[in-house]
Amino acid sequence: MRHASRPVLDGTRGAVAVHEWPHPAPRFLALLAHGYGEHAGRYGALAAVLTGQGAAVYAPDHLGHGGSAGERVLIEDFEDLVTDLHAVADLARAAHPGLPLVLFGHSMGGLVAARYAQRYGSEPAALVLSAPVIGAWALPGRLLALPEIPDTPVSPAALSRDPAVGASYAADPLVWHGPMKRPTLEAFARALETVAAGGAVGALPVLWLHGDADRLVPMAGSRPGVERLGGRLTERIFPGARHEVFQELERARAVAELTGFLEAVLPR
Template sequence: MTGSREHVLDGRTVREWPHPGPRCVVLVVHGYGEHAGRYAELAGVLTAYGAAVYGPDHVGHGRSAGERVLIEDFEDVVADVHRTAELARAAHPGLPLVLVGHSMGGLIAARYAQRHRDELSALVLSGPVIGVWELPGRLLALDEIPDTPISPSALSRDPAVGAAYAADPLVWHGPMKRPTLEAFVRTLDAVAEGGDVGDLPVLWLHGDDDRLVPLPGSRIGVERLSGGRLTERIFPGARHEVFNETCKAEVFAEVTGFLDRTLPR
């Protein structure tokens, strides 16, 4: 796999996995509390496929500036992802642009697709936080947000994934913050009210044992977001991070097969 390099845009760190002659550009939008560097294996699959891959660290995440995991407005994060897209398009003008969003990144990617649909050739959502997600409401009802970090075992059936996550100094292991939870609620509503993405091809990937972002709630949002060109792939027994699951070879094949069917030759 080609090595990665970093760019800094307005205090946001963007990781790039370059390709010398790409056929498309893929933006990877990471989830809550983590960072783009955790997607190196996916990026390797995509660069082998022929993509130039870019992944921004969101505000307050990874190597980017800002108070840890504090997101006051996801519309600002969408704008940050758009700046990453502009960086990628400047380097690779005229190539198809694909957005891949995982978990919270799926929420950001869905909102991006609503706002910038005409700039995209395809959308991939992995365990996306859209539709009905009850966690923010439950936590906001409490006087104090409990310090209950994400359980590494909820990510994957592969124990090495959880161990690496727990040991990663760029991952946030503390409590969620009230302004971020409030922003989740507002943006879930905004995506629900923002309409579908028309004829944009959408690939939805989800584990049927995802306890962090339960599948039934996401289904409501995905079906509302899709304009009709939806490919659904549910993986039996898989947990939240399908790109890091024991069936990841199958997941990667679904992504590259979807791109083959979707992107121009």
């Protein structure tokens, strides 16, 4: 499967690298929003699942991440990421007009995708949220209360019980392995409030997947945000799973839940 990655868009604050996993005759478009500190290149396995279902897959590296412009992991306003994601959707639709659009957001990308669904409610055909940062996420407030942000990177072991996943993450030069930055934490806090006040997404089909042993984005904190977002919700919780259910020991079940959901909600 061909995978192209190149800076193709002028984003809100600089060049945005867009990963594309094409399909010769797609029946839908999939737009992926990755998590904090990582990059869309980590989603090749998920993209393969989606192209296998007939998707043309597009995924930007967010501002300050991966191959995109900006100071590393510095985000001053999450609305910029939503705007950039919408520009990628426009790119996809120009290449494949008339196809339904599925949004997929993991962790921080879940916050971006949820806000996209609020801002552009008539556009998505479905929304998939994996361990989304919405609802009551305590980390920003806890860190912002400190006089200095501790130099504590994301623990690779928190991602999955599969040690190969953590080892790959730790060795990836495009992953940020340093501390969070105060402006980014402040932007997280504002964006959480914005999504909380942004209203429900109507009858949009929503799939929520979460591991109940997720220490990075605890399931109990995400639940009120997911329920407030509304939509026609399908909830799938994975006992014992950590932050990345599509890279966990139960990845086959997570894939089956995703593909079953998409077959149910997308037109044939």
